[in-house]
Amino acid sequence: MNEAALTLEGWYALHDFRSLDWTAWTAADDEERAVALEELHAFMQEWGPVEEAKEGSSTVYSIVGQKADFVMMFLRESLEALNALETAFNKIAFAQYTTKAYSYVSIVELSNYAAGGTAGDGSDPMLNPHVAARLKPILPQAKHICFYPMNKKRELADNWYMLDMDKRRELMHSHGLIGRGYAGKVKQIISGSVGFDDWEWGVTLFAEDALQFKKLVYEMRFDEVSARYGEFGPFYVGNLLTEESFEEMLKL
Numbered sequence: 458m459n460e461a462a463l464t465l466e467g468w469y470a471l472h473d474f475r476s477l478d479w480t481a482w483t484a485a486d487d488e489e490r491a492v493a494l495e496e497l498h499a500f501m502q503e504w505g506p507v508e509e510a511k512e513g514s515s516t517v518y519s520i521v522g523q524k525a526d527f528v529m530m531f532l533r534e535s536l537e538a539l540n541a542l543e544t545a546f547n548k549i550a551f552a553q554y555t556t557k558a559y560s561y562v563s564i565v566e567l568s569n570y571a572a573g574g575t576a577g578d579g580s581d582p583m584l585n586p587h588v589a590a591r592l593k594p595i596l597p598q599a600k601h602i603c604f605y606p607m608n609k610k611r612e613l614a615d616n617w618y619m620l621d622m623d624k625r626r627e628l629m630h631s632h633g634l635i636g637r638g639y640a641g642k643v644k645q646i647i648s649g650s651v652g653f654d655d656w657e658w659g660v661t662l663f664a665e666d667a668l669q670f671k672k673l674v675y676e677m678r679f680d681e682v683s684a685r686y687g688e689f690g691p692f693y694v695g696n697l698l699t700e701e702s703f704e705e706m707l708k709l
């Protein structure tokens with residue numbers, strides 16, 4: 458049997474994409490809208506204490522284009538906690554003015570291809586602050602988000618899972634080098650979703666300049682890992698929503 462890469466897992470992730478039902482929102486009266494906004498505010502107010510307690514991280518971005526209107530991204534300790542969050546959202550009055558657009562379930566993942574950092578000596582990798590910060594990341598309040606799911610190909614001629622460990626490590630090294638060229642411009646969170654969702658990984662990118670998403674993803678297309686083995690799902694791109702800008706977006 459071929460050697461699987463060892464993976465470390467951190468927080469579970471839910472990307473919860475919703476669309477606004479503008480017909481229902483505009484048909485509601487001022488009081489109904491006020492109640493909905495108040496409950497949305499209360500829902501979002503709970504995110505801060507969770508982050509302070511280091512039990513997770515949360516953020517919300519608008520989505521540009523027709524695939525969705527906004528995405529709430531949650532990182533939590535367990536699938537139960539993610540489940541409780543989506544149910545809690547569904548119960549608030551504001552949710553009645555939204556429809557479900559898409560969702561993605563995964564877990565923040567680090568593999569041992571780039572050996573440095575991932576402990577192989579039996580010690581608890583979470584004791585390494587760099588590893589801990591990667592696996593349980595506080596989501597940056599970057600202006601833009603880009604999310605897409607992806608697979609590594611399993612075709613007869615091009616099968617990632619049939620490559621030996623040394624070859625995969627070599628290819629991932631080159632992948633990492635391209636990524637490093639975007640240090641300070643793009644922050645990536647890679648989450649594994651084999652057994653959890655329809656693709657093998659979720660890729661979440663954050664940047665102050667959205668153009669850097671295009672530059673990075675394009676450059677990576679020429680790297681063998683992506684050029685030969687990458688398969689990509691739908692792309693979602695959007696803008697950071699604060700409580701204020703979220704309300705502004707909903708103002709009639």
Ligand code: VOV
Nearest residue numbers: 567568570571633636637639643645647658660674677683
């Ligand atoms: C923003 C920069 C950036 C940087 C620095 C970076 C580096 C690295 C390193 C060092 C490693 C290996 C160790 C680990 O961390 O697991 C990875 C791992 C991974 N990556 Fe990456 N990646 C980036 C960015 C980055 C992008 C933009 C994509 C999407 C690919 C594209 O074509 O659209 C991606 C994908 C992945 C995936 C799916 C994995 C897991 C592969 C597996 O088979 O297990 N990644 N990645």
